Amino acid sequence: MGRVTERRRVIRIRDGAVSTRPDTLVTEEPLEIRLGGKPLAITMRTPGDDFALAAGFLVSEGVLASAGELANIVYCAGATGEGGSNSYNVVDVRLAEGVPVPDITLERNVYTTSSCGLCGKASLDAVRTTTRWPLDTSPETPVRIEPATLSALPDRLRSAQRVFERTGGLHAAALFTTDGELLDIREDVGRHNAVDKIVGRALQQGQLPLSSCVLMVSGRASFELVQKAVMAGIPVLAAVSAPSSLAVDLAVETGLTLVGFLRGASMNVYAGEHRLALSAAASTD
Known part of the structure; x- marks a missing residue:
């Protein structure tokens, strides 16, 4: 808990000069997510916000959609914990009474992960048919954003990355208003x-769906x-780099606004x- 960074000895070479110094690195450890006591998934993550990570993962897999469907999330002793001690690398999610527990386990990959081996069409259909928050695809949708507002987001994201400043080794995701x-x-x-x-x-705070956010x-x-x-x-996703072809296909299929580069x-x-x-004078090549 709170193990976000660690110190390691490095040999630094600058303009031919060699020195030894400690360096701050981002921590990476496995997190096992269990559902009702049964192993579900393992992800490599930076410790912190583990309960939110587990809840968000279950939202993306179509298991959860509201805070009322979640009973609790607790840490439990991990396989590497000596003498049954808590390694803080295993969390168990309990659903509220009456919420069905899906038949997904660590041995059977959940259908919506990009590494599950499903064909593109099956993956697209799975997300389109299981989301509980279909996006409004009408041109009259109330969610509108100015390109100039989007242009300011990368700098705001970067300036808010506290741990990145110390390590240079972290990705980030940020939620903005339009x-x-x-x-x-x-x-x-x-x-x-x-x-x-x-x-x-957002799920824990009862804020889903995030229908007015970027x-x-x-x-x-x-x-x-x-x-x-x-x-x-979420109706708008923006990234500083490129999307994949399947990412674009899914955005088109579901009505998501996808911005890259x-x-x-x-x-x-x-x-x-x-x-x-956008300007009405925008041209199409």
């Missing part, structure tokens, strides 16, 4: 974990990140352009 106000930010060694922490905190992520936009945004009812005043809009206040 006016660019920062609502929440989480850091982790994995972009998908950072998003799960954002979504999980999700900003460091790095690229993968299928998995688009999936997580859609499952949380968001750097300064430059950006590519891959899907859902109806939510952006």
Whole structure:
């Protein structure tokens, strides 16, 4: 708990000069997520916000959609804990009474993860048919955002990354209003974990769906990140780097606004352009 960074000895070489010094590194440890006592998933993460991470993961898998469906989340003794001690690397999620427990285990990969081996069409259909917060795809949708507002988000994301400043080794996900106000930010060694922490905190606070928010992520936009945004009812996802082809397909299929290569005043809009206040004179090549 609170093990976000660690110190390690490094040999530093600068302009031919050699010195020894301690360096601050981001911590990476496994987290096992159990559902009703049964192993469900293992992810490599930066310790912290573990309960939110587990809750957000279950939102993305279609298990949870509201705080009332969650009974509690607790740490339990891990396999590496000596003498049954708590390693704080295993969490057990208990659903509220009456909420069905899906037949998903560690041995049977959940269907919506990008590594499950399903074909593209099956993956697209799975997310479209299981989300409890379908996105409004009508051109008259009330969610609108100015390109200039999007342009300011990467700098706001970067300036709010406290641990990145010390380590240079973390991804981040941030939740903004359509006016660019920062609502929440989480850091982790994995972009998908950072998003799960954002979504999980929103679920715990009874804020789902996040239908008036923009999700900003460091790095690229993968299928998995688009999936997580859609499952949380987030209408706009922006990334500083490129999306994958399947990420774009899923955004188009579900009506998500997907923006990539968001750097300064430059950006590519891959899907859902109806939510952006674009000039009517915009040309199409």
